[in-house]
Amino acid sequence: METGTIPIAECSGGFDLYRTLESGQSYLWRREDGEMYNDDAEPGPGHDRWYSTVVDGDVIRVRRRGGDQPGAADNSSAGVLEWEASDDREPTIRRLLRLDDDLESIVESAPADPFLEEAYEAYRGLRLVEDPPFGTLISFICSAQMRVSRIHGMVSTLARTYGDEIEFDGETYHAFPRPEQLASSTEAELRDLGLGYRAPYVVRTAEMVANGDGHPADARDLEYEDARDHLTQFVGVGDKVADCVLLFSLGFDEAVPLDTWIKTAIADYYPDCDCGNYAETSRAIRERFGGKYAGYAQTYVFHYLRTGE
DNA sequence: GACCAGGTAGCAA
């Protein structure tokens, strides 16, 4: 087993592992106590529990060690990110958790907007993630009209039921299923697992990817709005889910998914951005949130409103 | 029992 540490002081703008992984953007990590996204088992931002995920068949575990406030302005006392894997996976971890993003500059370059500044200030150290595209696609197909804790539960169930079992450090982990593994499931099975009306969407999209009709990663090569349109070819994927996939797995930092919370924010704080349809409203709020990193702003606002502060 | 949650597909006009 390989292990290592990454000083959080090296991460411009800090790094808050808890808020990064439990802010509703990733459903592909699991917390060791199994209580991730459980608001009743809220461990607080400074906890040091392990989180694990499986990438390319390898288990990766990370946790925060030492330090005071994870997003403290005084970064010198920020502690370290400790990791374990079967090989040297530090480069993968840096990519997945976007540790090399210059978060300080991103926050500083955000528009001078009191509401936005409040959200950024409240959750310093929250970074976007870069999750694997297929798992992200299925996760957000499942997310329709669902609370984040239940989305995480559904994704975990899919992994347990259809994903590869992987032994690491004496414990069994489950990879997120490959397209062909999910494509071999049936709508009835997935309904039994509690996916509800999303069940046929998941099966049909998995079949499309398994058959080679398309892959979410193909959207990488396109311009932002074309990429969004491209992703809506998958069943169960509309503009909003497409934006989530672009933002949380394909590096389109300008994407602003218009979900119920952001729509609330638009109604309350940016009513002039409501253009009556998704594409135009998206364009308006994207501009209001500073363009290039509008998705970062979106993620902070989403978390700020959803967890209510 | 309503109401709500990181919405979308299918259909009518």
Next chain:
DNA sequence: TTGCTACATGGT
């Protein structure tokens, strides 16, 4: 194009 409406499920 735009504007309904049905769709599962569990928590408050």
